[in-house]
Amino acid sequence: MMLEVQDLRKYFPVRGGVMMRVIGHVKAVDGVSISIEKGEVFGLVGESGSGKTTLGRTVLKLTEPTGGRIIFDGRDITDLSGKELIPLRREMQIVFQDPYKALHPRKRVKDIVGEPLIIHEGASDTEVRKRVAEMLKLVGLNVEHMDRYPHEFSGGQRQRIVIARALILRPKFMVLDEPTSALDVSVQAKILNLLSDLKEQFDLTFLLISHNLAVVQHMSNRIGVMYLGKLMEVAPSQELFEKPLHPYTKALISAIPIPDPKLAKKKRKMTLRGEIPSPLHPPSGCRFHTRCPFAKEICEREEPPLREVEPGHWVACHFWDELREVGVLNA
Amino acid sequence: MSGNGNGDNLLEIRDLYVRFHTLRGIVKAIDGVNLEVGYGEVLGLVGETGSGKTVTGLSILRLLEQNAEITGGEIIFQGRDLLKLPLKEILKIRGRDISMIFQEPKAALNPVMQVGDQVAESFLVHEEISKKEAKERVLEIFRRVGLPDPERVYKSYPHELSGGMAQRVVISMALALKPKLLIADEPTSALDVTIQAQIMDLFRELINEMGTSVIYITHDMALAAEISDRIAVMYAGRIVEVADTETIFENPLHPYTQGLLKSIPKPGYRGKLFSMEGEIPPLINPPPGCRFHPRCPKRFDPCDKEVPKLMEVEPEHKVACFLFGGESK
Numbered sequence: 001m002m003l004e005v006q007d008l009r010k011y012f013p014v015r016g017g018v019m020m021r022v023i024g025h026v027k028a029v030d031g032v033s034i035s036i037e038k039g040e041v042f043g044l045v046g047e048s049g050s051g052k053t054t055l056g057r058t059v060l061k062l063t064e065p066t067g068g069r070i071i072f073d074g075r076d077i078t079d080l081s082g083k084e085l086i087p088l089r090r091e092m093q094i095v096f097q098d099p100y101k102a103l104h105p106r107k108r109v110k111d112i113v114g115e116p117l118i119i120h121e122g123a124s125d126t127e128v129r130k131r132v133a134e135m136l137k138l139v140g141l142n143v144e145h146m147d148r149y150p151h152e153f154s155g156g157q158r159q160r161i162v163i164a165r166a167l168i169l170r171p172k173f174m175v176l177d178e179p180t181s182a183l184d185v186s187v188q189a190k191i192l193n194l195l196s197d198l199k200e201q202f203d204l205t206f207l208l209i210s211h212n213l214a215v216v217q218h219m220s221n222r223i224g225v226m227y228l229g230k231l232m233e234v235a236p237s238q239e240l241f242e243k244p245l246h247p248y249t250k251a252l253i254s255a256i257p258i259p260d261p262k263l264a265k266k267k268r269k270m271t272l273r274g275e276i277p278s279p280l281h282p283p284s285g286c287r288f289h290t291r292c293p294f295a296k297e298i299c300e301r302e303e304p305p306l307r308e309v310e311p312g313h314w315v316a317c318h319f320w321d322e323l324r325e326v327g328v329l330n331a
Numbered sequence: 332m333s334g335n336g337n338g339d340n341l342l343e344i345r346d347l348y349v350r351f352h353t354l355r356g357i358v359k360a361i362d363g364v365n366l367e368v369g370y371g372e373v374l375g376l377v378g379e380t381g382s383g384k385t386v387t388g389l390s391i392l393r394l395l396e397q398n399a400e401i402t403g404g405e406i407i408f409q410g411r412d413l414l415k416l417p418l419k420e421i422l423k424i425r426g427r428d429i430s431m432i433f434q435e436p437k438a439a440l441n442p443v444m445q446v447g448d449q450v451a452e453s454f455l456v457h458e459e460i461s462k463k464e465a466k467e468r469v470l471e472i473f474r475r476v477g478l479p480d481p482e483r484v485y486k487s488y489p490h491e492l493s494g495g496m497a498q499r500v501v502i503s504m505a506l507a508l509k510p511k512l513l514i515a516d517e518p519t520s521a522l523d524v525t526i527q528a529q530i531m532d533l534f535r536e537l538i539n540e541m542g543t544s545v546i547y548i549t550h551d552m553a554l555a556a557e558i559s560d561r562i563a564v565m566y567a568g569r570i571v572e573v574a575d576t577e578t579i580f581e582n583p584l585h586p587y588t589q590g591l592l593k594s595i596p597k598p599g600y601r602g603k604l605f606s607m608e609g610e611i612p613p614l615i616n617p618p619p620g621c622r623f624h625p626r627c628p629k630r631f632d633p634c635d636k637e638v639p640k641l642m643e644v645e646p647e648h649k650v651a652c653f654l655f656g657g658e659s660k
Binding site for chain 1 (some may be wrong): 380388488493495496523524525526527528529531532550552553554556557576577580581590591592594595596597598599600601603604605606607610653
């Protein structure tokens with residue numbers, strides 16, 4: 001197992017009033033358990049406020065968890081801090097959404113991509129140049145790009161620079177947080193292909209976070225669906241799309257526009273009512289009940305646990321079985 | 332119904348050229364665009380960054396930035412060339428005959444004014460009615476666009492609304508006067524998918540109900556497919572292909588349209604995605620001839636020298652590509 005997350009929680013205090021006292025908590029991640037196998041791509045989907053980005057940052061210990069455990073490659077890293085984390089940083093990396101913000105505007109590509117080598121290995125300038133050159137080639141850039149500045153590159157090229165920097169220490173595990181959301185479709189295709197190639201070449205494991213279901217579906221072996229800090233469903237990628245068991249998953253899938261007018265007409269739509277509730281005051285019971293077309297009285301009172309209902313297929317819904325019987329969630 | 336350039340169109344853009352004067356040089360953003368929008372038609376205007384889709388939309392209402400210059404062409408709306416009208420006339424047309432919705436609903440709203448009053452303003456400016464009547468009509472349209480508790484929303488300020496609600500307010504404002512043409516520029520791109528689905532449903536209903544013609548600008552081919560009768564594909568400031576929606580998806584002819592469609596991840600397919608050679612060119616120094624030729628897998632002799640004309644190669648299916656015998660301009 002590359003990563004095991006057990007009952008992970010991350011609460012952010014909310015302050016208010018004259019004294020700026022803590023008046024509540026945003027439970028951004030509220031009891032999430034997932035395990036990611038070596039070599040796997042685990043996709044995490046969800047809308048605003050689902051906690052997917054916070055989860056990604058917490059498993060990397062970029063932010064302190066409030067509760068739960070994080071086991072990385074067999075080691076419990078939950079309580080590591082400060083210097084103890086440095087060796088870990090070599091093994092786990094993150095790629096963010098916006099390649100325009102992730103790169104220091106006044107540093108040359110060589111210094112951006114090579115910096116981790118200096119910090120972690122104290123590499124010499126010749127060594128840095130050599131390894132940066134290799135890495136640039138691997139991500140589809142040229143050696144000549146080494147001495148240029150970020151503004152000289154297009155969005156797609158910048159994301160390649162970000163990926164080169166993340167990979168230069170040869171990590172085992174990468175969190176990809178919306179890696180293509182700021183890019184055009186034709187550029188997105190290239191970056192997704194690049195990530196797949198690099199994964200094979202370096203034996204990487206990915207946690208891919210995105211609001212774009214088509215992208216997640218394309219890349220992932222398994223997918224987890226988050227809503228207001230909780231996992232609603234986890235299943236192998238194809239199964240999740242073909243046989244969703246949670247009404248929220250079904251709604252998400254049916255909300256993706258289909259790039260095929262004939263299929264789009266046949267598609268069974270399930271449009272949710274209402275807005276996504278504020279994560280500061282999540283609904284009682286099942287957090288999805290306020291928008292669920294099938295909610296009954298129990299949903300408001302009792303939170304359904306995430307249960308494995310078929311091998312590898314987990315769902316948190318009181319009525320998953322009945323809904324499947326009636327077939328309302330079928331494609 | 333669909334635009335065919337023979338005079339029964341609501342809007343006709345003829346040979347439009349727009350350039351921007353920037354510190355780095357002149358950006359040739361729109362380079363000879365021809366486009367028609369029929370009565371009651373939804374035209375999807377699709378393209379990637381820098382394709383000129385937004386600039387085309389802004390040109391119609393003369394909303395371009397100071398550094399933009401329209402260097403040629405006509406935009407005929409109901410028999411009048413919008414580019415030649417005095418600004419006073421354009422102001423009358425904005426909101427009443429043609430309105431526009433943008434990606435960021437909150438940027439379109441005044442942050443220190445109650446949203447209801449902002450919508451009421453459209454009535455008060457263009458029609459002679461009392462404030463009380465205007466308020467009644469705002470509440471009515473708020474109910475129609477599915478805003479919960481219209482009275483409360485009326486008194487809200489933009490920051491008190493969610494993105495989805497703010498977009499509903501903006502839609503109310505845009506459709507308040509039942510315009511003949513609505514230009515919607517990525518109206519759902521800032522919204523979550525489930526909210527996007529709600530807004531798209533609402534859009535479809537309202538458009539059908541009012542018979543409004545729409546130019547729906549988006550980078551998302553799939554979204555365009557769901558709402559458009561016809562789709563025009565733009566690349567680097569030019570229209571490369573126009574056809575009805577099904578034809579664009581089933582029989583795309585331009586190599587760029589084909590590449591774009593193949594680049595989209597599709598359910599059930601997990602192999603390599605098709606990826607087009609090269610990147611979108613800078614428009615300060617665009618490639619000569621067909622602007623797509625450096626990336627085109629099928630380029631041949633004339634492509635880097637001459638500009639292919641947008642020509643009808645099948646009924647109602649226009650392509651700007653020499654592969655289909657396109658003439659040069």
